Amino acid sequence: MPRANAQDVKLLAVDYETRTYRLYTEQKWDSLLMVGEEAITEGFDYYYMRARLGIAAFELQKYVLAAKHLQIALNFNNSDLYITQLVHKSLVYSGRVDEARAFLADLPAESAKTIGSATLRPLVYVETGPAFSNQVSKFEHKRQTGKGLYSETYLNNNSFYFLAGTELPLGYRWSVNAAFSAMGFNKSRRVGIAYIDSLDGNYKVRQSEGYLSASFLLGNRIKISPSVRISNVSYNNPLSSDDSLVQGMIGPSNSVEYNDVAYGGELSFLAPYFTATAGFWALEVDKTAYTQTSASIFLRPLGNLNLYTFTILTYKHDGFDGQMIFHQMAGGKVGNKLWGEAFYTLGDLTGTGENNLQVFYNAFEKVKNRYGLRLIYTLNSRLRLSLRGQVFTREGTELYFNEKAHRGIYSYNYQTLSITGGMTWNL
Numbered sequence: 001m002p003r004a005n006a007q008d009v010k011l012l013a014v015d016y017e018t019r020t021y022r023l024y025t026e027q028k029w030d031s032l033l034m035v036g037e038e039a040i041t042e043g044f045d046y047y048y049m050r051a052r053l054g055i056a057a058f059e060l061q062k063y064v065l066a067a068k069h070l071q072i073a074l075n076f077n078n079s080d081l082y083i084t085q086l087v088h089k090s091l092v093y094s095g096r097v098d099e100a101r102a103f104l105a106d107l108p109a110e111s112a113k114t115i116g117s118a119t120l121r122p123l124v125y126v127e128t129g130p131a132f133s134n135q136v137s138k139f140e141h142k143r144q145t146g147k148g149l150y151s152e153t154y155l156n157n158n159s160f161y162f163l164a165g166t167e168l169p170l171g172y173r174w175s176v177n178a179a180f181s182a183m184g185f186n187k188s189r190r191v192g193i194a195y196i197d198s199l200d201g202n203y204k205v206r207q208s209e210g211y212l213s214a215s216f217l218l219g220n221r222i223k224i225s226p227s228v229r230i231s232n233v234s235y236n237n238p239l240s241s242d243d244s245l246v247q248g249m250i251g252p253s254n255s256v257e258y259n260d261v262a263y264g265g266e267l268s269f270l271a272p273y274f275t276a277t278a279g280f281w282a283l284e285v286d287k288t289a290y291t292q293t294s295a296s297i298f299l300r301p302l303g304n305l306n307l308y309t310f311t312i313l314t315y316k317h318d319g320f321d322g323q324m325i326f327h328q329m330a331g332g333k334v335g336n337k338l339w340g341e342a343f344y345t346l347g348d349l350t351g352t353g354e355n356n357l358q359v360f361y362n363a364f365e366k367v368k369n370r371y372g373l374r375l376i377y378t379l380n381s382r383l384r385l386s387l388r389g390q391v392f393t394r395e396g397t398e399l400y401f402n403e404k405a406h407r408g409i410y411s412y413n414y415q416t417l418s419i420t421g422g423m424t425w426n427l
Contacts, residue, residue: 016044020052029056047076051083058086063094064272064303081111088115095298095305099270102220105172112172118381122427123167125179127386129420131159135396136188142396142412147403149194150249153396156365157186157202161420165211173217179358183207189238197246201238208232213356226265229357233258233286260285260362262353264292274299281353285362290351291317305339307332316352323348337378343390345370366395368413386422391415 016039023032036053039045054070057063067090070083078084084107091100104116133156144151165179185205192198213227234257239250247253264281275298283290296312307330314325325347334340346369349361361367372390379385398410 012042013044016042016049020049024052024055027059029059032056033060045072047073050076051080054083054086054090058090061093061304061306062302063090064300066090067094067096067272081114084111085115093305094272094303095300095308096270096272098215098217098223098268099220101172102217105217106220116172118426119172120169122169123424124427125163125165125167125422125424127161127163127420127422129161129418131161131416131418133157133159133414133416135394135414135416138412138414139396139398142410143398144400144410147194148192148400149403149405150401151190151192151398153190153398155188155190155396156394156414156416157188159183159185161418175215177211177213177215177358179211181209181211183209185363187235191239191250193246193249197241197243199239199241199246199250203236203238205233205235207234207362209360211358213358221270223268223270224265225268225356226263227281227357228263229261229353229360231260231360231362233260233362258286260360262357262360264353264357266356273301273303279356281357283351283353283360283362285351286364288351289319292352305333310343314347314352316348318351325349325352331374339376339378341374341376343370343372343374368393368395372418382426384424386424387420388422389417389419391417 016035020032020036020039023035033053033056036049036056039049040053050069050073054066054068054073057066057069067087070087070090073083074080074087088100088103091097091103100116101119104112104119107115135156139153139155143153161181161183163179163181165177167175167177169175183206185207186202187205188200188202190200209229209231211227211229213225215223215225217223234255236255237251237253240253241247241250260283262281262283264279266277266279268275268277277294277296277298279294281292283292292314294312294314296310299309299311301307309331310327310329312325312327314327316323316325325345327343327345329341329343331339331341347367349367349370350363350365351361353360370390370392372388374386374388377385393413393415395411396414400408400410402408
């Protein structure tokens with residue numbers, strides 16, 4: 001092939017410039033992307049070409065592609081505040097919030113303040129709601145019948161949950177997350193002793209928790225997030241008897257209080273279309289020690305938050321046995337300012353934490369699976385509302401001695417429905 005002479009190259013450059021400028025003014029974004037990328041392939045790569053392609057991709061909600069072109073445009077001319085703002089928006093709109101903060105950290109202080117002032121505002125979040133259990137009815141249907149010497153069971157009734165927290169930015173690369181939660185579990189204890197007594201008492205388990213986590217960005221790709229959670233649990237034995245023998249069997253009528261603790265952290269790798277995270281935590285639940293190792297990946301296949309998935313694989317070990325837990329979530333935009341998520345978890349969550357210990361499962365009942373839905377409504381740039389419903393399939397147990405004093409622990413499944421509403425407000 002004969003080489004193009006200087007005149008041909010000049011004419012071709014003028015042609016690409018004219019065509020892309022016309023398509024830009026006509027807002028024909030798809031055509032602009034096609035012609036502009038062809039021009040770059042031919043070697044016509046300069047500030048205005050990249051800026052136009054970045055704006056076209058941004059208008060088409062191809063935010064990862066937009067950030068790529070716009071950041072290259074800034075390499076040609078880093079003084080354009082409008083293009084700089086679009087880079088930041090492209091990172092945020094594609095779900096790359098941490099990368100957006102790292103981008104601000106590398107800007108001149110005045111530009112970063114102009115573009116990302118909201119990034120340094122404290123964020124406050126609140127979540128609360130009830131949980132409803134059908135364990136009592138399931139137990140009545142599945143309980144052991146016939147002649148028996150002794151039976152004992154603990155039953156869950158309804159409960160209530162409250163959480164309040166804040167995320168405090170200490171700069172574009174540092175932030176601290178602190179939260180307090182309070183839970184009240186309405187329970188009952190039933191004990192049957194043949195020929196002697198039958199006891200039934202209601203009581204409440206109170207649980208207060210404190211959470212603290214810090215996050216630090218190393219460069220533009222690595223995020224480190226250590227965390228700790230402390231839970232105070234207290235309750236009273238609701239049963240008492242005038243018979244000293246019975247009282248000895250059911251235990252003293254006094255209050256019980258203890259602390260559960262968990263600590264560890266995560267290491268995340270940030271990429272345009274995904275975030276990969278590995279974490280390790282040590283947990284103590286009612287004097288039982290657990291270790292938890294998790295690997296997760298958050299995918300944004302379209303380069304925006306119109307569709308995303310979150311997959312977690314967790315290995316839990318209690319010093320004797322290990323168990324795997326699988327979690328899958330899929331979400332996306334379902335309407336104007338409205339996002340929806342569906343999720344499913346298979347495995348026993350007892351003795352584990354979620355979201356870097358933002359949730360702590362320290363109840364003793366075995367969890368077999370969980371599924372649910374969540375709706376998120378963005379009221380404006382500062383206020384977001386959420387509503388989540390999730391169903392836990394748990395394993396209830398009954399300790400039972402038959403007439404021959406043979407001991408058995410009999411299990412059955414029951415469900416707990418949790419409904420929580422939340423608010424996130426960027427001050």
